[in-house]
Structures are given as C-alpha cells and as structure tokens.
Amino acid sequence: METKILFAIVFLNQLFLISFYFPRKIANRIRFVYDTYPPSKFPKLYPMPIEYYEDKQRNYKILNWFILVAGLFLVTYMFLNFPEDSYRKRWDQALVVAFFMVQFFPVLLLEIASFSLYKLMRKYDKRTERKAEIQPRRLFDFISPLLVGLVVSVYFAFVAFIVYFKQFDYPWFGGNMNIYLITGTNLFFIGIAAWNMFGKKLDPYQSFEDRRKQISLVVKQLAFISMGVTIYAAFTIGAHAFELRHFNSTFMSIYFQIIAILSLRSIHIENINFEVYKED
Numbered sequence: 052m053e054t055k056i057l058f059a060i061v062f063l064n065q066l067f068l069i070s071f072y073f074p075r076k077i078a079n080r081i082r083f084v085y086d087t088y089p090p091s092k093f094p095k096l097y098p099m100p101i102e103y104y105e106d107k108q109r110n111y112k113i114l115n116w117f118i119l120v121a122g123l124f125l126v127t128y129m130f131l132n133f134p135e136d137s138y139r140k141r142w143d144q145a146l147v148v149a150f151f152m153v154q155f156f157p158v159l160l161l162e163i164a165s166f167s168l169y170k171l172m173r174k175y176d177k178r179t180e181r182k183a184e185i186q187p188r189r190l191f192d193f194i195s196p197l198l199v200g201l202v203v204s205v206y207f208a209f210v211a212f213i214v215y216f217k218q219f220d221y222p223w224f225g226g227n228m229n230i231y232l233i234t235g236t237n238l239f240f241i242g243i244a245a246w247n248m249f250g251k252k253l254d255p256y257q258s259f260e261d262r263r264k265q266i267s268l269v270v271k272q273l274a275f276i277s278m279g280v281t282i283y284a285a286f287t288i289g290a291h292a293f294e295l296r297h298f299n300s301t302f303m304s305i306y307f308q309i310i311a312i313l314s315l316r317s318i319h320i321e322n323i324n325f326e327v328y329k330e331d
Contacts, residue, residue, distance in 0.1 A: 058301045059130045062147070065304045066122040069154040073315045074115040077161075080320060081108050088325045095256050096328035098171035107164055114157045122150065143300045151307045158315070169253040176255045188248050193267040198274050205278045209233060212285050216292075223291065233281055240273045256327040264318050275313045279306070 085104065090097040097104070129146075190199070213229050247269045252262060283306045290302060 054297050054301075055130055057298075058304070059126055061301050061304045062122075062126050062129075065151070065154075065308050066119055066126070068308055069151070069311050070115050070119040070122060073311065074112065074157065077158075077315075078108055078112055080317070083320060087320075088328065092330075093325060093328040094330050095172070096325070098168055098175055107161070111157050111161060114160075118154055118157070122154075125150065144303050147300050147303050147307070155311075166253070169255075173255050188266075190248070190270075193248065193263070193270045194274060198271065202274050202277050205281050206233070206237060209281045209285055212288075216288060219292070221292065224288070229284060229288070233284055236280055237277055240277050244270045244273050258324045258327050261318075261324055264322065268316065268318055272313055272316060276310060279309055279313065 081104070084096075085101070088096060090101050125146075129143075210230055213227070216224065217226055247266050254262075257265075283302075287299070287302070290296065290299065
C-alpha cells in the first residue's frame with residue numbers, strides 16, 4: 052500500500068504543477084500583456100484581432116482544466132483498482148509518460164499558434180529599412196563555460212558509468228545502446244540551441260537585447276535538461292539493479308516535474324522591451 056500512496060501523492064503534485072500552477076501563470080502573463088500593452092497603443096504586437104487571442108487564452112484554460120479533471124479521475128482509478136505489484140510493470144510507466152505528453156499538449160498548441168503569429172508579423176512588416184546585429188554570436192555569450200563544462204562532465208560520467216556497469220552482465224541491461232540514446236538526445240539539444248543562436252529571428256520587431264536574453268534562456272534550459280535526462284538514465288539503471296522497480300512510476304513522475312520546471316521558465320515581462328511594438 053505504501054507504494055500506491057507515494058505514487059498517488061507524487062502524481063497529484065504533477066497534476067497540480069503542470070495542469071494548474073503553470074497554466075495559471077501563463078494565462079495570467081498573457082492577460083497582463085493584453086491589459087498593459089493593448090492593441091490601440093502597441094499594434095505591431097497583434098497581427099490578429101484581439102478576439103483571436105482571447106479565444107486562444109480561453110481554450111487554453113479550458114483544455115488544462117479538462118486535463119486536470121481527467122488526471123484526478125485517472126489517479127483515483129489507479130489507486131483503487133491497480134494491485135500493489137502492478138507498480139512494478141512497465142505499462143504503468145508508459146501511462147505516466149503518455150499523460151505527461153497530454154499535459155504538455157496545450158503548451159504545444161500555444162507554441163504552434165505563436166509561430167503562425169510571427170509569420171503574420173513578418174508579412175505585415177512594411178519597414179523598408181531594418182537594423183542588423185553586427186556582433187557575432189558565440190556560445191559563451193549565452194551560457195557560462197562552467198555550465199558547459201558541467202554538461203560535458205555529466206555526459207562523460209554517464210559513459211564511464213555504462214562502461215563500468217557492463218561487467219555485471221545483467222540480462223536486461225542495454226549496454227552501449229544507452230550511450231547511443233543519450234548521445235543522440237544531446238545532439239538533438241545541440242541542434243535546437245544552434246537553431247536558436249543562428250537561425251532566422253521569428254519576431255521581426257524583437258530588440259537585439261531581448262533576443263539575446265531569449266537565446267540565453269533557451270540554451271541554459273537545454274543544458275539543465277540535458278543533465279537531467281542523463282542523470283535520470285543512470286538513476287533508472289541503478290534503481291533496476293537494486294530492485295527498486297516498484298518505484299519506477301513514482302521516480303518518473305518526479306523526473307517529469309523537474310523537466311516541466313526547467314522547460315516552462317520564461318523571461319520576466321518587466322525585462323522585455325515592448326516599445327518596439329508601438330506604431331511608427
């Protein structure tokens with residue numbers, strides 16, 4: 052019973068954090084922008100009528116409330132109907148993974164909508180003269196060498212851990228496949244960081260300083276997420292070896308909550324230059 056109670060507590064916290072706390076913060080942030088920087092004074096910020104944004108915000112809130120209620124039903128059903136030994140099975144972990152992806156779906160919809168809005172902003176941008184940033188972008192302009200060194204150290208420590216662990220010949224151990232998966236994941240993160248650093252600016256009006264802040268935030272987020280993924284991979288292998296598999300669903304929920312905290316951070320509104328969105 053202790054395993055079920057612990058999992059229920061941790062999963063309820065996942066529901067609160069990802070489907071209530073962060074959505075509320077995001078919705079309040081959007082509302083603050085509408086009220087403080089209205090279309091009448093900052094028309095460049097709104098390529099669509101204000102009703103479009105209000106509908107998106109309302110749908111975002113409704114979808115998160117629906118996911119929250121569905122999650123409460125799910126954890127209640129799991130607690131009342133799943134036997135204690137079911138928490139040792141992989142399909143329970145798959146359920147946690149699937150629900151985490153569902154929880155992030157509203158954020159994904161917001162991101163997709165923002166890309167469409169940036170496209171419209173570029174389309175409606177009638178300026179004949181544009182300023183370009185001359186200073187080259189270097190990695191250490193956005194992230195400290197210490198943090199980069201920490202990411203690299205965690206990766207090589209993981210490789211050494213896998214090489215050491217291979218000597219025990221566990222039948223379930225994936226061996227070098229673990230290294231390949233973590234390496235591929237980190238290369239994917241490097242690609243995202245490079246795209247943010249050197250790719251085309253999405254918001255045509257965004258100031259140089261704001262873009263630098265945004266790139267720095269994304270690169271640092273990716274660094275911390277990279278370390279989180281690598282450490283969690285090593286942790287799950289150790290947990291398996293020490294016969295702690297009945298806690299796997301609980302560990303995975305905690306891991307997803309940490310990823311959410313790292314991923315959903317954003318630049319403080321008061322540090323953003325909204326003057327660039329005023330009418331010329």
